[in-house]
Amino acid sequence: MNPNIANRKLGVFIWFGYKISIQERVKLIREAGFETVLHWWDDSFIDFDGISKEEQVSIIRNAGLAIDNAHLQADHINDLWIDSLDGQDVFNRHLSDIKGLAKAEIPVAVMHVTSGLNPPPVSDIGLNRMKAIVEYAQKVNVRIAVENTRNTHILMNVLDSINSPALGFCYDSGHDCIWSETPYAILKKYRDRLFAVHLHDNMGFADDHLPPGEGMIDWITVLSEINRSSYNGALTLESDSAEIPLSRTPKEHLKKHFKAAEACFLRTCL
Numbered sequence: 001m002n003p004n005i006a007n008r009k010l011g012v013f014i015w016f017g018y019k020i021s022i023q024e025r026v027k028l029i030r031e032a033g034f035e036t037v038l039h040w041w042d043d044s045f046i047d048f049d050g051i052s053k054e055e056q057v058s059i060i061r062n063a064g065l066a067i068d069n070a071h072l073q074a075d076h077i078n079d080l081w082i083d084s085l086d087g088q089d090v091f092n093r094h095l096s097d098i099k100g101l102a103k104a105e106i107p108v109a110v111m112h113v114t115s116g117l118n119p120p121p122v123s124d125i126g127l128n129r130m131k132a133i134v135e136y137a138q139k140v141n142v143r144i145a146v147e148n149t150r151n152t153h154i155l156m157n158v159l160d161s162i163n164s165p166a167l168g169f170c171y172d173s174g175h176d177c178i179w180s181e182t183p184y185a186i187l188k189k190y191r192d193r194l195f196a197v198h199l200h201d202n203m204g205f206a207d208d209h210l211p212p213g214e215g216m217i218d219w220i221t222v223l224s225e226i227n228r229s230s231y232n233g234a235l236t237l238e239s240d241s242a243e244i245p246l247s248r249t250p251k252e253h254l255k256k257h258f259k260a261a262e263a264c265f266l267r268t269c270l
Contacts, residue, residue: 004227010261011036011068011236013198014060018250021049022056025250026063032254033262036234038198039070039106041097057104068234069108069145069170069196072097077112078119081126091129095136102140108195109137109144110170113158114151122157131162138166145170145195148186150179159190168195171226174202174209174238177217184221191229198238199261209240211260219264237261 012029014037020028029037037060041053051059060067072094079086080094094111101109113130120126137144146155147170159169169190175198176183187194199222201215202208212219226235239257248256 005223005235005265009035009066009234010258011038011066011234012254012257013038013040013236013238013240014056015040015045015240016250016254016257017240018253019045019048020250022051022059026060026065028251028254030063030065031251032258034065034254034258036066036068036236038110038196038236038238039067041070041101041106041109042073044073054100054104057106066234067104067106068236069110070101070104070106071110074112074115077115080113080129081120081123083123083125087125087129091133094133098133098137098142098144099140101142107141107143109142110147110196110198111144112149113146114149114154117150119151119154122154127158127161130158134162134164134167138164142166143168143195147196147198148172148175148180150175152180152186156186156189159193168193170194170196170198172198172200172238173217173222174198174200174207177202177204177215178207184218184225187222187225187229191225191231194226194229194231196233197226197231197236199235200238209238211239211257211264212237213260213264213267223265235261235265 012034043053076090079090098109134144143166145168171187201210201212201217204216237257
């Protein structure tokens with residue numbers, strides 16, 4: 001058994017697919033056995049519990065959970081590459097959100113650099129904005145982890161163009177499996193800049209967010225590369241899904257994902 005992988009903490013996405021209060025959410029996450037969470041740095045879910053992302057931080061930590069990283073909102077992210085007022089708004093929003101993470105002492109911000117099938121091409125203004133975001137993040141002691149989505153060539157351009165200790169990679173196993181021509185290659189390429197992981201499974205066709213071991217992802221390769229990487233944080237499950245059976249309670253859902261990850265990761269490392 002590989003002790004590095006076997007002894008890592010397990011984490012989960014704070015919004016794991018059910019509309020329940022943040023207090024109940026963190027209670028169930030902790031009871032399921034998770035020790036860390038991926039937070040969501042946006043108020044998209046405030047309508048049903050009335051608690052802001054900033055207020056949620058103390059609730060999460062008071063439940064005994066650590067916050068490994070927080071995902072920045074990705075709405076209109078393609079505008080970052082366009083010389084427009086909308087692009088400047090997206091840039092300013094990222095600076096503001098990073099300032100909020102610094103205040104909350106959340107060490108890593110996960111961000112997308114594009115969305116959709118046909119994003120704008122790489123542009124000088126987009127790269128300059130990314131450089132400024134990274135420079136600001138470094139100044140306030142936050143690291144930026146850019147996540148692989150559909151357009152890995154743009155992600156790679158960003159990582160290869162900006163050489164900074166404050167810029168690294170967030171590896172999403174599900175995205176890699178369905179949207180990469182050569183799965184696992186990007187993890188191997190940037191394993192020495194790995195700041196965060198989003199781990200979930202699928203059958204190679206859709207972003208199903210299945211528990212590890214219930215799809216076709218090669219977990220031996222994924223975990224081996226994580227173990228060889230510079231990353232020493234939690235193995236975080238992104239177990240949100242629109243396909244949760246109505247008969248499965250939140251408690252059952254979390255336990256299912258925790259036990260599946262525990263079994264898959266330990267079995268893979270034997």
